[in-house]
Amino acid sequence: MKNTTPDEASYRTLAHYDGSLEGFWSGTKDHDVSQNYAALISAMGDRGHGPFSILDVGCGPGRDVMYFKSLGHSVTGLDGSQQFVEHARELTGCEILHQDFMALDLPGQTFDGIFANASLFHIPSHELARVLAEFAATLKPDGVLFSSNPRGNNQEGFQGERYCCYHDYDTWFEYMTAAGFTEIRHYYRPKGLPRDQQPWLASVWSLSQT
Secondary structure: OOOHHHHHHHHHHHHHHOOOHHHHHHOOOOOOHHHHHHHHHHHHHOOOOOOEEEOOOOOOOHHHHHHHHHHOEEEEEEEEEHHHHHHHHHHHHHHHHEEHHHHHOOOOOOOOEEEEEHHHHHHHHHHHHHHHHHHHHEEEEEEEEEEEEEEOOOOEEEOOOOOEEEHHHHHHHHHHHHHOEEEEEEEOOOOOOOOHHHOOEEEEEEEOOO
16 A cells, blocks of 8 residues: 555556446436535535536536536536546536546636535545645635545555545544635534444535635
8 A cells, every 4th residue: 555656546546437437327326415415505605696616526427517507507527537527528518627636737716616525535645635735726715615535544545446545534624724724514424324324524615714
């Protein structure tokens, strides 16, 4: 694990997703993530009236891009898998950026919100501060970021062919605040279960200090 380079982590992870489009889409297209949608939309709504410009990072085959578009928002997707990008473009008709987290090229101060559902945990921890800073730079000054990641005890490495990091809340908080974000709220998923049966940590962050 210690000898894994960012390029290797990215290459193997994206190759896995490129080879699993059909199964991934059929297995996730009906997942209920309405709680996460509402968390981002509510946070943006506290700062003005929509429609909002949203960047869906790690957008996969386009499920969440399609949802936000259906509400009238201006949505841009981003994914490193060429197969996922092509599917998302065809599905949604939206701009879908083919970019690796390890080599982002994003416009400055453009988006009201970033939706990062089950994607940022693929970033090696020694690259995470840089990537979060790039996301902060592409948000408007009062922009917000939503993330949902599988949690753990800060272990990382390959799980099969995917590189995964399982941060606990305290570590995630440190990374986000160091990148200039202020926490709005966090919660655990799935909703309504005992904590030991809630493997997902969801959190909402703002660049403003209010």
